[in-house]
Amino acid sequence: MEKILVLDFGGQYNQLIARRVRENHVYAEVRPFSKVPLEEIRDYAGVIFTGGPNSVYDEKSPHYDPAILNQGVPVLGICYGHQLMAWMAGGEICSAGSVSEYGKVTFRADACALFEGLPEESVCWMSHTDYVRTAPAGFTVVGRTDSCPCAAMCDAERKLYGVQFHPEVTHTEYGKQILRNFLFNVCGCAGDWNMEDFVANSIAKYREQLTGKKVLCALSGGVDSSVAAVLLHKAVGKNLTCVFVDHGLLRKDEGDMVERTFRERFDMEIIRVNAQQRFLDKLSGVTEPERKRKIIGEEFIRVFEEEARKIGKVNYLVQGTIYPDVIESGAGDASVIKSHHNVGGLPSVVDFDEIIEPLRTLFKDEVRAAGLELGIPADLVWRQPFPGPGLAIRVLGDITAEKLDILREADAIFREEMAAAGLDRTTSQYFAVLTDSRSVGVMGDARTYGCTVVLRAVTTDDFMTADWTRLPYEVLARASSRITNEVKGITRVVYDVTSKPPATVEWE
Ligand code: XMP
Numbered sequence: 436m437e438k439i440l441v442l443d444f445g446g447q448y449n450q451l452i453a454r455r456v457r458e459n460h461v462y463a464e465v466r467p468f469s470k471v472p473l474e475e476i477r478d479y480a481g482v483i484f485t486g487g488p489n490s491v492y493d494e495k496s497p498h499y500d501p502a503i504l505n506q507g508v509p510v511l512g513i514c515y516g517h518q519l520m521a522w523m524a525g526g527e528i529c530s531a532g533s534v535s536e537y538g539k540v541t542f543r544a545d546a547c548a549l550f551e552g553l554p555e556e557s558v559c560w561m562s563h564t565d566y567v568r569t570a571p572a573g574f575t576v577v578g579r580t581d582s583c584p585c586a587a588m589c590d591a592e593r594k595l596y597g598v599q600f601h602p603e604v605t606h607t608e609y610g611k612q613i614l615r616n617f618l619f620n621v622c623g624c625a626g627d628w629n630m631e632d633f634v635a636n637s638i639a640k641y642r643e644q645l646t647g648k649k650v651l652c653a654l655s656g657g658v659d660s661s662v663a664a665v666l667l668h669k670a671v672g673k674n675l676t677c678v679f680v681d682h683g684l685l686r687k688d689e690g691d692m693v694e695r696t697f698r699e700r701f702d703m704e705i706i707r708v709n710a711q712q713r714f715l716d717k718l719s720g721v722t723e724p725e726r727k728r729k730i731i732g733e734e735f736i737r738v739f740e741e742e743a744r745k746i747g748k749v750n751y752l753v754q755g756t757i758y759p760d761v762i763e764s765g766a767g768d769a770s771v772i773k774s775h776h777n778v779g780g781l782p783s784v785v786d787f788d789e790i791i792e793p794l795r796t797l798f799k800d801e802v803r804a805a806g807l808e809l810g811i812p813a814d815l816v817w818r819q820p821f822p823g824p825g826l827a828i829r830v831l832g833d834i835t836a837e838k839l840d841i842l843r844e845a846d847a848i849f850r851e852e853m854a855a856a857g858l859d860r861t862t863s864q865y866f867a868v869l870t871d872s873r874s875v876g877v878m879g880d881a882r883t884y885g886c887t888v889v890l891r892a893v894t895t896d897d898f899m900t901a902d903w904t905r906l907p908y909e910v911l912a913r914a915s916s917r918i919t920n921e922v923k924g925i926t927r928v929v930y931d932v933t934s935k936p937p938a939t940v941e942w943e
Contacts, residue, residue, distance in 0.1 A: 436632065437624055439463040440479040442471060444497045444515055446486030450758050452513070452603045454798055455614050456483075462628040465796065473500050481509040481622035484516025486601065490530050490565050491515070491522040499523075509594035509621045511549075514563055517597035521588065524571030524595075536561040536582055539606055545577040547589055548620040549596045549613060558608045559586075559600035566599060594621050630804040634666065637793055641670035645751060651787065652753035653739055654679040654705065656693035658818055659755030659794060662806040666793050667753050668703050669809065675753070676704045678742045680735055683711025684825030684839070687847040696815060710738050718827060718834045724943035727834070731824040743785045752785055756792040757802055819864045820898070828943040832871035842869040844922045845888045852914040853892075862904050865892035867918075868931075868942045876919075876926030885926035888918060893940055901935040 441453050441463055449465050456463035461480070476482060482503070489496035501523035504510060512520035518528050542559040544550040559580070567585040570576050578587030578598070586599045596617065602610035618624045645667075652664045654677040668675050677697060681690040690707070697703045717730050743749070794802050806816040822828060829846075830838045846867040853859045868889040876883040890911065895901035915928040931938075 436462060436636075437480045437628065438478075439618070439622070439624075440471065440476070440482045441465040442482055442484050442499065442516075443467045444485050444487035444519065445489070446513075446515065448601060448603050449485045450796065450798075452483055452485060452614075453796065454801070455603045455611065456618065457628070457801070458611075459615055459618050459624075460626040460628050461618050461624045462632065468497050468499050473502060473506075476503055476506045476508050479508055480624050481511065481617065483617075484510065484512040484519055486514030486516060486562075489515060491518050491528050492530065504593065504595055507593075509617070510596070511617045511621070512595075512597035513603070514599060514601060515565075517588075517599050518563075518565055518567055520595060520597045521567040521571055521574070521585070524574065524590075526567055526571035526574065526585075526588075527569040528565055529568045530565050535564040536580065538562075540580045540583075540600070542578055542580055542586060542600060544587065547575075547577045547596075548591065549587070549589060549598075549616050550577065550609075551616050551620060552612050553609045558606070559598075559602075559610075560604045560606035561600050563599060567597070596621065630801070630808045634805055634808045637666055638669045641667060641791070641793070645671050645674070645791075648674060648750040649746075649748070650675045650751045650753060650791070651743065651746065651749040651785065652677045654693070654697065655755075655823070656685070656689060656815075657755070657821060658799075658806060658816060659757050659802055661693075661697075661755075661811060661815060662802050662809065663753050663755040663793050664697070664703070665701060665809045665811055666805070667791070668701055673704055676706065676746060676749075678739060679705055679707045680738050680742075681707055681709050681711060682714040682731065682735065682738075682825060683836075684714065684731070684827045686821070686826070686850075687843040692815075696812060700812070706742055708738055708742055710734075713738070714827075715834065715836060720833055722832045724828060727827050727943065728824050731827055735823070740785070747786075749785070749787045751789050751791050752787040753791045753793070755794060757794045758796060758798050817860055819859075819862075819866075822941060828941050829866060829868045831869065831942060838869055841886065841922060841924050842867060842888075845869070845918045845925060845928075848917045848921060849890055849914045852910055852917070856907065856910045858906070858910065862892050862906075863895045863898070863901065864940060865890070865904070867891070874927045878926075883926050885924050887927045887929060888922075888925050889929050889931050889942070890914060891931040891940075891942075893935070895935075895940075898940060901940055903932050903934055906930070 439456050443449050443465050453463040453465050522528055539558050540561045541556055543556055544553045566583050570585050570588040574588045574590045576585045577589050580586045583599050589596045602613040650671055654660050654664050664677050694707050697705045717734050721727055803816050826839055826842055827834055849867050870887045872887050892904035892906055893901040894904045918928050
């Protein structure tokens with residue numbers, strides 16, 4: 436299979452580079468530079484050296500055997516990778532703080548295979564202190580900026596290219612074009628890789644690795660854990676056991692839908708633990724959001740632990756970790772806004788040998804594509820994110836079975852109306868919240884005094900920031916009218932017009 440190696444020197448955009456390559460239907464994998472023997476380089480159609488925080492002259496900086504440049508395999512060096520390539524080939528690198536460039540910079544390109552289709556001047560994204568002062572012998576300078584005399588270089592004969600800027604980020608105007616040029620003009624890729632291959636290869640790999648082993652998966656019904664579970668199921672069949680903890684904080688009919696899908700459609704070994712009452716008891720009288728989250732997270736682990744104990748020793752634990760989770764968990768000491776409840780806390784309580792994370796390199800849209808490929812129903816694949824603590828953080832104040840029922844009904848109506856208006860896939864997330872404030876209403880000739888429901892819809896790429904969605908009035912009107920008519924106990928419906936920040940997506 437045609438594939439590109441993203442040789443990781445510690446840059447922050449490494450997975451993004453791989454993703455950009457895969458968008459062009461060429462398979463790419465990111466591997467740490469220290470784990471790839473030179474002999475394996477020829478297995479690849481091309482290699483991309485990533486950026487990295489170091490200076491090539493640092494003793495501790497990551498280096499690679501310069502013979503890589505003579506393997507007949509095209510190489511593209513990006514940022515630190517560009518400097519490293521220059522250094523390997525005998526060029527001169529300068530460390531000069533005064534010329535560090537950060538942000539959008541005008542780049543002037545010369546004609547070459549890498550820059551086909553680029554205008555003479557375009558915007559590129561720079562983030563560096565060191566720069567290449569003199570291109571190595573055999574290389575030609577093919578691009579410059581005001582403070583970077585060798586912002587791009589090439590040795591066309593050996594198919595070696597280097598750029599000081601980051602073509603993988605969207606701020607680089609022609610970045611996608613440059614990567615396309617590298618893949619197709621320089622490496623001669625065919626571009627025939629697709630999700631079907633990724634899925635087929637993963638299944639084959641796990642089948643070989645795990646035959647005869649016991650595998651356990653905590654299934655939440657969310658997209659990621661569902662895709663991971665189905666993939667592993669295709670590889671090991673009945674040796675996979677899924678544990679689905681129904682904490683009673685799911686949306687209307689959700690628990691049954693999840694169970695039915697996996698048991699009937701995929702014939703999987705699934706243990707549904709009906710722990711609704713147990714969670715309700717623990718949450719009784721609790722109003723403080725962080726406490727709710729902690730209680731649910733802990734109780735979830737307890738329930739899972741009990742089930743896992745019944746199963747006994749397992750060899751592998753499957754987790755639906757996807758690439759954004761990997762970035763976030765490495766984010767260092769960012770302050771805790773909310774304690775996110777995920778299955779991340781499980782490993783220490785389960786007796787297993789190893790964790791398997793089949794989706795670790797994929798972005799959300801790629802996970803969805805894999806899900807469809809695996810035959811998971813579209814409504815499950817396209818589900819919007821749903822927080823681990825579920826409706827508990829959408830019922831403000833203390834939680835009761837009755838309040839949860841009211842919210843479930845209101846939320847279901849809102850979702851129906853969003854789907855009927857065709858907005859369900861274009862809106863990043865939307866849901867109802869049950870507040871603890873009451874207001875006076877009138878129904879028939881009688882006074883009512885009922886709950887207030889908030890409708891919330893947000894548009895976002897990454898959920899770190901979000902804008903409230905400008906939903907059509909007709910959709911809001913229909914949802915409001917149906918909710919007040921059909922859900923007993925609700926007198927008022929309001930729409931949340933706050934962005935994140937200053938608000939968060941969820942209310943608690
Ligand atoms: P916030 O409210 O932090 O939400 O702006 C951002 C995104 O994260 C989801 N969310 C969670 N997801 N466990 C999760 O798996 C959680 O505890 C949790 N809390 C919030 C939220 O639904 C939104 O998509």
